[in-house]
Amino acid sequence: MFDFGFGSQMNFTALEIPYSDITAYFATHLHTDHVGDFGQIRVGSWTSGRLKPLEVYGPSSNKPEYGFAHFVKHQCESCRWDTESRVHALPAVGAEINCHEFDYSEVGVIYEKNGVRITSFPAIHIMDGPVSLKLEWNGLSMVYSGDTTPGEFMIENALGVDVLIHETFNTVDQLMTRSGYDERSAKVIGTIIHSDPTEAGFVIDKCDPGLCVVFHFFNDFDTAPEMERAIREHYSGPKPTVA
Numbered sequence: 001m002f003d004f005g006f007g008s009q010m011n012f013t014a015l016e017i018p019y020s021d022i023t024a025y026f027a028t029h030l031h032t033d034h035v036g037d038f039g040q041i042r043v044g045s046w047t048s049g050r051l052k053p054l055e056v057y058g059p060s061s062n063k064p065e066y067g068f069a070h071f072v073k074h075q076c077e078s079c080r081w082d083t084e085s086r087v088h089a090l091p092a093v094g095a096e097i098n099c100h101e102f103d104y105s106e107v108g109v110i111y112e113k114n115g116v117r118i119t120s121f122p123a124i125h126i127m128d129g130p131v132s133l134k135l136e137w138n139g140l141s142m143v144y145s146g147d148t149t150p151g152e153f154m155i156e157n158a159l160g161v162d163v164l165i166h167e168t169f170n171t172v173d174q175l176m177t178r179s180g181y182d183e184r185s186a187k188v189i190g191t192i193i194h195s196d197p198t199e200a201g202f203v204i205d206k207c208d209p210g211l212c213v214v215f216h217f218f219n220d221f222d223t224a225p226e227m228e229r230a231i232r233e234h235y236s237g238p239k240p241t242v243a
Contacts, residue, residue: 001025002133002144008037009044019045024111026118027058028146029130030071038075043082046094053096057111059104059120061129069101104129107157121157123148126193134158143207147216149192150199155206164209165243167216168200169193171230174223197230205235215243 001008001022012019022045027035035058042054058068076083076097083095102110102120105128111118116137123130125147134143134157143158145166158164170178175186190196194216195203204212212235217227219242231240 002135003028003034003146004037004041005033006036009040012044019048019050024055024057026111026133027056027068028123028133028144029059029125030066030068031147034146035071038072039079039082042076042097043079043086046090047086050094051091052093053098054094055098055100057100057102057118059129059131060101061104061127066127066129067101069099072097072099104131107153119157121153122151123153124151125149132157134161143209147194149195150203154203158207158209160208162210163213164204164207164211165213165215166195166200166204168195168197168214168227168231170217170223171196171226174218174226178218178223197227198233201231201233201235204231204240205237208237211238211241213241213243219243 001024004025004027025041045054056072058071060067064070087095100110102108104120105122107121108119109117110120116135119134119136120131121134123132123146130146130148132143132145132148132154134141141161142163143161143165145154147167148154169175169190172183172186172190175181175190176183181189191199200214214227214231217223224242228240
């Protein structure tokens with residue numbers, strides 16, 4: 001599973017996905033909207049019958065305290081009461097975690113098992129550490145951007161993939177009128193920290209995927225048409241799917 005932000009466990013329940021079907025979790029970066037349900041997936045999968053250590057993968061950073069291993073260690077420390085109150089009733093192995101921290105700055109394979117290969121490559125998002133992920137299986141390929149602004153890494157690694165799931169935030173005008181940001185904050189958040197829809201469309205066009213999915217924006221009846229028009233300024237492929 002790629003990223004596990006707030007609501008992940010609720011989505012598992014709603015979709016009736018057994019926790020036992022998810023064998024590993026991968027984080028693109030440590031913003032809470034991407035890893036905020038760590039405690040829930042750890043405990044939820046344990047109480048739902050996971051009888052082996054939780055396998056989690058995430059990127060390093062330029063300082064150890066900014067890396068994934070530090071995050072996992074202290075998340076577990078903060079939940080010590082929760083864990084020790086359950087370990088007498090549940091198999092203790094379910095409380096164990098295998099944390100795999102990989103180099104955020106390198107393009108490389110971080111997982112390969114049962115015909116599935118997952119490659120990490122750097123993403124440009126505020127500080128050192130964020131990555132994008134590419135999954136390959138049975139001749140098919142998918143890239144998940146995580147959070148990123150436009151960069152050559154994405155174009156090089158997502159070229160011709162079957163599915164590209166790429167982030168975009170709302171337009172600057174939408175961020176100002178709907179979310180109440182001042183102009184400076186809207187531009188920083190929408191075009192420097194994230195990809196605005198015009199920028200995302202440019203990258204998607206360069207990658208030329210079989211299918212593109214855009215996410216990370218407030219998708220509503222009065223925002224979606226403008227978002228699609230902005231993406232279409234550069235991208236003329238199949239109609240993008242929104243998530």
